[in-house]
Amino acid sequence: MVKILMAVFFVGVATAPVEAHEMRQPIPILLDRMYGVLLLLEQNKTAEAIYQIGTVEELLQTKGLLGLTQTAAKLDQAYRTTVAESLGAAIAARDAARLKSAIYSLTYLLMLEKLDQLTAMLPNRDVRPDTRKVVMDLARDYFSHIFEETFGRRRPAQVKTMEQILDRMDGAVRQQAATQFEQLRRQLSQAVLSHFAAELLPGLPG
């Protein structure tokens, strides 16, 4: 009996799916809560999702961090986008689809922000490998926690393609290969923008 139980246990362990979206750094509060909001929206709990956004703002502000709308406004200024406005409008209209779009777009911009940091860091020999790794890990975590987690099952081939690009970007960051990284960064942006065109707000930068 014990042998049978052990066999079942080991078969279970051997076939357990490997966690694809393994986080590489502690999850930023904003990312974690955006994921929570998306989950609620997926379950058609729009009112709860909007309430959750309110609590995120409070939580982040008490910790001295930028809130969701402030983050969106900051990124809008940097990338000439209108995510903050869309977010506000979606909340006011209680429009779940638009709210999801705003969150996906914000995630994309947050990822882009990290990748742009890496573009600036890579030619600089004074930047420690540890620092570069943190930035790359965070960019990847934004992708993994939101896009991979949400679309991994629905569009596995596309998500896998983007994961492979991210793997190569990881390698380029480790080797400090700025040109290769830049090419991959463009590939990734194009892939995200084309594969998730229906989910993202229009006019996002590549």
Next chain:
Amino acid sequence: MSAGALKAPPGLGVLACLLLFGFGELSGALQGGYRQEIHQYAIARAQAHPAAHQLTGVEDIDQVILERVADRSLARVHTFHLHSHGLGLVTIILLTVLANTGFSPRTRAALSLWVSLGLLYPFGWLTLAWTLPSLGEAAAFQLAERLFFIPFGGAYLLAVGALIVLYATDLIKQRREGTPP
């Protein structure tokens, strides 16, 4: 050295070990009681030295870097806590061994002093914990290394090495003369 006539180690040496134990206990209590405050303080000090930690100005990146600095700072306090207890205990044993050897009083006193100096070595971890948020990890480690790890850690290693050699020599000599060690 026989168990029946075990001599106590020098009082000052024992006091030094007890002091190190005390500091170790204090650091443990601080860690337990004020963990959050130490964490916040380390973050605030690291924020005041952005260049040392290569802060980027991007909130979520910096948050990860600052949290890591604070965690590492706290981890060094913990290492001090562990080393101060371990080293205090080992030093009491070494001082007891020394007190019971057949070395001349001058050699015993010199070796006891030498071993006791090693008790300052764990303070390198405290230095590291304290300076890491302002200097960055590499510079803080270099400072701790220069002030504590190399002089006192090195002294301790050499003292233990010297004690082993002298003790072994004494043992061989006593064996040859047929006297009990």
